[in-house]
Amino acid sequence: MKAASNLQGVLDSGQFAVTAEIGPPKGANPEVLRKHARNMKGYADAFNLTDNQTAVVRLSSWAASLVCLQEGVEPVMQMACRDRNRIAIQSDALGASALGVRNVLCLTGDHQIFGNQKEAKNVYDLDSIQELMVLRSMRDEGKTWGGDTLDSAPQLYLGAVENPFGDPFEFRVPRLAKKVAAGADFIQTQSIYDMERFETFMDQVRERGLDRKVHILAGVLPLKSAKAALYMKNKVSGMSVPDEIIDRMKNAADPKAEGIKLCVETIEHLKQVKGVHGVHIMAVAWEEKVPEIVREAGLHPRPVMMEPEH
Amino acid sequence: MIIAEQKPLNEVIEMLEGHSRVLVVGCRSCVAVCLAGGEKEAGILAESLRLHSDLKGKEWEVEEVTLERVCEKEWVRGMDSDIEGKDVVLSLACGVGAQVIHELYPGMFVVPGVNTISMGAPEEQGIYLEKCGGCGDCVLHLTGGVCPVARCSKSLMNGPCGGSQNGKCEIDPDTPCGWDQIYRSLKELNRLDLMETAIPPKNWRPSRSGGPRKTVRKEAVQTDEEKKIRGASP
Amino acid sequence: MRIIGFVCRDSALVAAEQAGAMGRSIPSSATLVEMPCTGRVDAVHILRAFREGADAVFVAGCLEGNCRYQYGNIEARKRVTLTKSQLQAAGLEPERLEMFNLASNQEWRFEEIVKEMVSRVEKLGPNPIGKVKT
Numbered sequence: 310m311k312a313a314s315n316l317q318g319v320l321d322s323g324q325f326a327v328t329a330e331i332g333p334p335k336g337a338n339p340e341v342l343r344k345h346a347r348n349m350k351g352y353a354d355a356f357n358l359t360d361n362q363t364a365v366v367r368l369s370s371w372a373a374s375l376v377c378l379q380e381g382v383e384p385v386m387q388m389a390c391r392d393r394n395r396i397a398i399q400s401d402a403l404g405a406s407a408l409g410v411r412n413v414l415c416l417t418g419d420h421q422i423f424g425n426q427k428e429a430k431n432v433y434d435l436d437s438i439q440e441l442m443v444l445r446s447m448r449d450e451g452k453t454w455g456g457d458t459l460d461s462a463p464q465l466y467l468g469a470v471e472n473p474f475g476d477p478f479e480f481r482v483p484r485l486a487k488k489v490a491a492g493a494d495f496i497q498t499q500s501i502y503d504m505e506r507f508e509t510f511m512d513q514v515r516e517r518g519l520d521r522k523v524h525i526l527a528g529v530l531p532l533k534s535a536k537a538a539l540y541m542k543n544k545v546s547g548m549s550v551p552d553e554i555i556d557r558m559k560n561a562a563d564p565k566a567e568g569i570k571l572c573v574e575t576i577e578h579l580k581q582v583k584g585v586h587g588v589h590i591m592a593v594a595w596e597e598k599v600p601e602i603v604r605e606a607g608l609h610p611r612p613v614m615m616e617p618e619h
Numbered sequence: 620m621i622i623a624e625q626k627p628l629n630e631v632i633e634m635l636e637g638h639s640r641v642l643v644v645g646c647r648s649c650v651a652v653c654l655a656g657g658e659k660e661a662g663i664l665a666e667s668l669r670l671h672s673d674l675k676g677k678e679w680e681v682e683e684v685t686l687e688r689v690c691e692k693e694w695v696r697g698m699d700s701d702i703e704g705k706d707v708v709l710s711l712a713c714g715v716g717a718q719v720i721h722e723l724y725p726g727m728f729v730v731p732g733v734n735t736i737s738m739g740a741p742e743e744q745g746i747y748l749e750k751c752g753g754c755g756d757c758v759l760h761l762t763g764g765v766c767p768v769a770r771c772s773k774s775l776m777n778g779p780c781g782g783s784q785n786g787k788c789e790i791d792p793d794t795p796c797g798w799d800q801i802y803r804s805l806k807e808l809n810r811l812d813l814m815e816t817a818i819p820p821k822n823w824r825p826s827r828s829g830g831p832r833k834t835v836r837k838e839a840v841q842t843d844e845e846k847k848i849r850g851a852s853p
Numbered sequence: 854m855r856i857i858g859f860v861c862r863d864s865a866l867v868a869a870e871q872a873g874a875m876g877r878s879i880p881s882s883a884t885l886v887e888m889p890c891t892g893r894v895d896a897v898h899i900l901r902a903f904r905e906g907a908d909a910v911f912v913a914g915c916l917e918g919n920c921r922y923q924y925g926n927i928e929a930r931k932r933v934t935l936t937k938s939q940l941q942a943a944g945l946e947p948e949r950l951e952m953f954n955l956a957s958n959q960e961w962r963f964e965e966i967v968k969e970m971v972s973r974v975e976k977l978g979p980n981p982i983g984k985v986k987t
Binding site: 395475499 | 773774775778779780781782783784785786789790791799802811814815817818819820821823
């Protein structure tokens with residue numbers, strides 16, 4: 310089967326993939342986005358455009374994906390269930406595919422209480438697993454969830470997220486299995502600092518043979534300071550940051566350099582973990598560091614399996 | 620039962636501006652149990668309003684009455700004499716009761732003295748928790764007797780999101796994660812297999828999304844003929 | 854000046870009688886309402902007292918832990934707290950209402966309580982309801 314996207318091409322060919330995150334701006338000016346895209350071009354196989362992450366209003370993920378396409382880099386459009394019902398989800402998926410956005414990441418979305426619109430009414434018509442079911446049925450059966458035949462099915466490469474550090478821990482891998490069964494082609498994980506727990510998670514993944522059914526991209530997030538590490542530990546939901554990481558950041562002469570070093574070491578380690586098929590770099594508000602991280606981790610140059618069409 | 624919470628007195632006073640003959644209506648059902656709008660609360664609120672009126676020279680006349688169940692027309696009809704001469708009803712019944720009063724006394728201005736919160740149960744004295752989302756399509760048999768619609772902050776149907784940690788929901792450390800509770804319950808029931816079964820997109824039509832819901836129990840509905848013979852009230 | 858005191862008959866009332874017997878100078882503006890326990894004091898009683906023109910109201914019960922009915926004085930304190938917020942919203946200073954705890958042999962404490970309420974009224978002025986009503 311012909312790959313729907315460059316990311317799919319890289320993963321299906323068995324190469325170690327790299328994706329990176331770009332946070333759309335809090336405003337209507339796309340220039341920041343273009344700058345990031347140009348700067349990072351060639352350093353990842355596809356770029357995630359977050360969808361009003363932490364429920365803070367930002368330029369929409371589909372529009373940001375389109376800007377990326379215009380810059381010749383491949384987007385992964387994130388699509389949270391928080392803000393759209395199944396009508397909007399299906400419609401946005403058709404629109405995305407029509408314009409050349411092929412990678413779609415299905416996720417529940419952070420609760421609005423974290424954002425700058427706490428009084429919003431959330432949607433959650435679907436959860437992320439149901440979102441996968443719906444989009445897969447559009448792609449594979451050419452049908453809307455309501456049963457109508459589409460005159461042309463969307464071309465999609467479907468992703469989902471998993472947090473190995475959420476609880477109950479024993480349910481994390483079964484939940485991943487549910488996502489795979491629902492249609493996930495690739496998985497991006499929450500950022501990993503607690504390697505021990507992640508390895509236990511991966512043991513369970515391999516035990517169930519899930520690593521042969523889905524491509525897992527392990528998440529990394531470079532830390533800027535000990536304060537940032539503490540924030541991750543205490544304020545970001547579903548995060549596990551071991552004390553030794555915090556201490557290492559605290560004792561560093563140059564915390565920023567240490568953060569990058571730590572991130573690169575983490576990637577080196579992840580490359581050795583069986584069943585991990587790539588990394589997902591979330592350099593939140595630090596996107597300019599992505600090329601350095603990718604180079605240092607020995608993951609540059611990137612293979613080009615497909616040029617984004619636009 | 621229905622859980623409600625009394626509105627702050629200053630908000631109540633604001634709503635009553637422009638009126639002067641007030642009937643405070645309490646309800647002995649749910650709102651009495653959750654200490655929001657029973658006889659006691661109606662008495663305290665009425666007295667507070669009288670005090671306010673006297674302090675500000677407003678010359679309000681405030682009376683109070685507490686009915687058995689304000690959501691049933693049969694009980695509400697009984698307050699004809701109480702409502703006589705009033706120009707506003709301050710309802711301490713839930714939103715349902717307030718509307719039934721309005722329906723029976725269409726010319727009467729009805730203002731809500733409580734915020735109707737949820738369908739829940741007393742957890743302990745003074746603490747009430749929402750338990751049921753009223754979705755019209757119950758899945759408790761699949762979720763270990765714990766409602767995901769009401770007790771998961773995102774009403775997820777397929778397990779906890781990534782924000783579940785140490786049994787708590789991501790929205791705040793005092794809120795238990797609904798899916799953590801479901802997981803524990805199913806584990807105890809030895810039915811964790813249910814956690815692995817994907818629940819497809821839910822039919823929300825029986826929920827609020829289908830518009831105001833009407834429930835008809837055919838065998839209880841009287842025909843026009845029966846109504847005539849039995850003299851049933853409309 | 855009119856001060857209404859809802860007093861527990863096991864503690865505050867005994868202390869009041871004792872204070873009288875010992876010749877302590879209790880301001881005459883205080884009218885006491887004997888209660889079997891301050892737990893019997895209702896928010897409505899307090900509100901009614903203010904509506905009838907009281908300049909201040911106090912509730913005086915046993916020391917916490919000493920209630921004959923175990924938690925009556927604790928319940929009373931909760932109600933007083935709640936009623937203070939009602940008073941404020943209705944338009945009256947919440948300082949006009951207070952809850953005290955004392956033992957039956959603390960007649961000096963009873964004198965202090967009444968004087969405390971008198972000084973509060975002196976500071977706040979009379980209950981404005983008197984002016985409105987007449």
